Amino acid sequence: MTDENYAGAAEFIDAVKVTGGKSENIEDLTALEDQVTVLLNGVTVTSQVATSSNLDELGAGYVITEGLCKDVKSVHTDGNTNTVYVTSDSVTENFRKIQIKTAETQTGTSGGVESAVAATVSKRKAIATVKAPHVIESDIEIGIDDIYRATKEIISDLWVKTGGVHCSVLFREGGEIVAVMTDVGRHNTVDKVVGSAILNGIDLNKCFLGCTGRQPYGMVKKCMNAGIPIIISKAASTADGIRLARESGITLICFARGERFTVYSNPQRVRGVKTDQ
Template identity: 35%
Template sequence: MIKKVKIKKFNGRDFYDMEDYVAVEESYNIFINGEFVKSLSMSPNFLNEFAVGFAISEGFLNKIDKVEVDKNNINIFGEKNDREIKNNKNNKEIKIDIEIIKKIISYEIKAKYWEITGSFHWASMFDLKGNSIIFVEDIGRHNAVDKVIGYAILNNYNLNKLILRYSGRIPSDIVKKAINSGLNIIISKSPPTDKAIELAEENNILLIGFARNGKFNIYTSGRLWEE
């Protein structure tokens, strides 16, 4: 995940030699049912979870049969998804209480690799009671999200009843990942884009941004908000 390198540091007055830590970056070739899709750079952890989360959240597959990781090649096999994007409008029964949102936001995130290098994003999953399920760091925010989604799927969690909290801004492609995987609630310390808000509103996604220091903004209710 990280490695030590030698650097020259300038302190505003003098240069001096020292060692510092940087993030490890690996490039992986992604295949869906044997067909090359794209190459991605990511942290070399939770690769099976990434494969499952990526294939489902990007809408390539509806069901995963198996994952093969061979060095820097990741091949994901499963049932092909013929729809461009899934629809979450049938999940109106999912509700979340304000106190649970507060609990999740107040949960202390210990992103040790980010603290050491400043080079990592993180993503986490919580249940509707505010309990932490999984936490992952990665050099890419989309990768981190894919990894926690994949973890939830592999461990038989109902994603309709999970909450995504992560460190990056919320663009529309993150909302698409939520829709395709069945997530209904996204919380981030950063804000969403206008397209993300529109897509979340259309698909009953509760979108919360600027979740910092006990404060947050609600951008869409998605019919999930319980007053």
């Protein structure tokens, strides 16, 4: 059984639910995952598991949040192969390194065909031993009520029904929702909302992000590369994620649940929060 409202994101699967020793045949809504490949200017930059919805946004966001380029010229998806083709006229040194590794692979001088992709994916596991390459400067401010609302908006219908996806919501200053995205991967939800903003000409420096997922170094780095000044998460961060947020000028808010939250960095952007920092 399928539901067109969840096309590409989830499907119903037969299961047996046991409650208090009693069995019940059910159709359980379960998250879907597919292998998705992203190419930038013809070069494969990642091949990863994702929910196969909003793939244009995923590709456009990925190349920005991974610091591979500064803008997106075009993007289109081959739905038969889940391959996203992105072009840009402003690639970075990070992308040029992948080009070199790809060329070495094709000429037999590299370690294997997946090396270029693995080099990119491994960035997510990096440790914050160096300072942020740039600092986000934004005059955006949010109120405590904005944080409370964000914690409610990131609880998507699919998140509630499957328990198997993450959700990210991008807001403009003032609380207007820009994009809502779900995916089996928390990184992918950020890529998708960033991609949506990029494709619609929205200034990310004037937005804030709400997430269900943890905020380790790699997640904070994505927001740094995209220029997002405020992150709100229901979950925890890590010491390295917090250090990067402080160094890059990001306001990092975690454990945002109900009417409580913890601000780990740059609290001056949150109206009503008193601090001695």
